[in-house]
Amino acid sequence: MLAHPATKYRPFAPIALTDRRWPNRTIDRAPIWMSADLRDGNQALFEPMDAERKLRFFRTLCAIGFKEIEIAFPAASQPEFDFVRQLIEQDMIPEGVTIGVLTQARPELIARTIEAVRGARRAIVHVYNATSPVFRDTVFGMDKAEVIALAVSAVSQVCELVAAAPETEWVLEYSPETFAATELDFALEVCDAVTAAWGATPQRKMILNLPTTVEVATPNVYADQIEWMHCHLARRDSVILSVHPHNDRGTAVASAELALMAGAERVEGCLFGNGERTGNVDLVTLALNLYTQGVASGLDFSDINAVARVAEECTRLPIHPRHPYVGDLVFTAFSGSHQDAIKKGFAAQAKDALWNVPYLPVDPADLGRSYDSVIRVNSQSGKGGVAYLLETHYGIVMPRRLQIEFAGVIQRHTEMHGGEVSAADVWRLFAATYLDAEAPVHLIEHHLFEQGSAQGVRLTISFHGQRQVISGEGNGPIDAAVNALRSIGINIQVRSFEERSVGGDSEARACAFIEVAGAGSGERFGVGLDTNIVTASLKALVSGVNRLGLMDTAEREQQAA
Structure with missing residues (x-):
């Protein structure tokens, strides 16, 4: 039991201001x-x-x-x-x-x-x-x-x-x-x-x-x-x-x-x-x-x-997912009543009117946040524990922001098809969304080389159906590959990279997650699976590039079905 405050702590004495003015003021300038x-x-x-x-x-x-x-x-x-x-x-x-x-x-x-x-x-x-x-x-x-x-x-x-x-x-x-x-x-x-x-x-x-x-x-x-x-x-x-x-x-x-x-x-x-x-x-x-x-x-x-x-x-400090304005979950509604109110607010919000959407004190777009991340499926919602199913059945441990992004794919699927989402459904949608896209860029092979103190990579790709060999240099294979892609007009930035092992012993594979951003295209994750970590990383980079250019997930889900 905590000690009673009177026995240990002294309250701070108030300030004797008889004509305080600040309570009647507002902040009108930065x-x-x-x-x-x-x-x-x-x-x-x-x-x-x-x-x-x-x-x-x-x-x-x-x-x-x-x-x-x-x-x-x-x-x-x-x-x-x-x-x-x-x-x-x-x-x-x-x-x-x-x-x-x-x-x-x-x-x-x-x-x-x-x-x-x-x-x-x-x-x-x-x-x-x-x-x-x-x-x-x-x-x-x-x-x-x-x-x-x-x-x-x-x-x-x-x-x-x-x-x-x-x-x-x-x-x-x-x-x-x-x-x-x-x-x-x-x-x-x-x-x-x-x-x-x-x-x-x-x-x-x-x-x-x-x-x-x-x-x-x-x-x-x-x-x-x-x-x-x-x-x-x-x-x-x-x-x-x-x-x-x-x-x-x-x-x-x-x-x-x-x-x-x-x-x-x-x-x-x-x-x-x-x-x-x-x-x-x-x-x-x-x-x-x-x-x-x-x-x-x-x-x-x-x-x-x-x-x-x-x-x-x-x-090297994490930002809490509920941190005001910037946390990964602050524009997320898991409650059904919140989701309904936000949807109706978006529908009623006129383009040039003062912002007035329930539960959202600021327009996420003003901060570069996507509307896609506003309403998502909770793993406790009865529509399937997305992250849990992928991890327990397939060994895929998604980064937090990828969990948020992929939950939107699952939600759209359930809205289109209804019913319960099984582990196999989740894996099929995950593969169709992140692993199987091969257009406009398809990675055929790669070769690494040293260029002085820099790392170089030579990529053989198919770009819009045309076979090409491109190369780039950087402080590592990913940076070098980004520079190689820039040589054909694909300008992206890598926002985050994570790598995890899937499986064990001789069957272990590397799973790479790369979050990429393109001018005017928002941010998307790419995922790569391979026994070689460099190959997995390059696959993830190409996956992210393709996802920035293939935003119609519903069409791809229909193809996967």
Whole structure:
């Protein structure tokens, strides 16, 4: 039994605001977005990203539209320092994008941090020190005056160092770490001292970032804290008021939204809520929440699946299937009443009318999601446990997104033919959909070769009935085959690849699953079976290509019958 709260925990005292204004406000514009994925998000991983993954993630963030990206804690390690130098020295930072770096308020770390970002076109130097009572008393053994002196000394050092590097436009960001648990009058005293030390003016603004380093109260209390600071800062016109909500209570998105209503102008967070402990505010959810209220976020999530795949591959963290907006199952209705309401909503939805479909707060098409995935058969629905039957009878363990895709094939079959779906029916439909299609591309044979440090492949194919030999190079057989197909005008991207063994001992076969995307053709899976894993992978790639071009599954089902 849990201890009674009164015996162990102290409730957070409410803020005495007699004229709070934020409850009557609405959010009518997007904040300044700052991605902390490469810094806060990276330090929260079991295995931090290497330079290659960080660079891929950085380019994705730029493509989404982030103008401020905190890229590293360069004084923490040599790889972090080197990554910052790589971006600057190789001119990898797009015009209009500002990089940020974080440092504790310690002289040697500040010096190393400034050294890391020298030569950047524009850089945010983010300095922080903890201010709450438990950190002052228990962690650092400092009184209030010493905490203020530490913050002012750090900012003064930054001022001195950046003055010697005028080729860079320098922006100071200061965070009173653990702000949400700090006495408001003291937080104000620290922040005012820092803005004075920097010499903040309306023409040379600095960023004051007020984090919920640990959530200690309900989101409305945080909104009160932000509004109080917003109204009492000595140099409010010289400050960009920023928030950095964590998710210890599971309310980071709500805290960010109420903070924006209370006067915040900037939000720091991570894609899909990654970050220390329970995570940072989820910038995807926050941005798309604004979007569903008619507020343009300035961020491009029109291909949310592609963003999700990059995040999963770079962080090696899965996205929950019920994650808002992006989870593989969030646009899935298994309930019969939900299915009926959604179908009727789609039928009634006029093309240019405001979105008004039951159970769907956003049009899946706006996020690059397919309507085909909205209504599917549940394995518990009585129409057959599709994934279960394939696995138990044929040894095929489908990836989750393929389960969703193939369930739609089964549903259309049952709607056309009725009756119970047997294991043999499921296998016949699976083979007809993924294994047997041989047009417009049929793979005849392949040969691998080495080309310097690259892998090469020579494919003999039949393309629209004409035998051809094509070749390509890449970082592996699949990448090489993709490049070979491009030589005949087949332009695709591989979104995911998985391989599993089917059967055992001498009868074992490799089963490859490849998810491919084509311009204007959506995304489809291809599947390949063979005793050789490379052959299975190439068969899966060709299967995916053919499925992108053969969208009429019902016709193929009739042929299979």
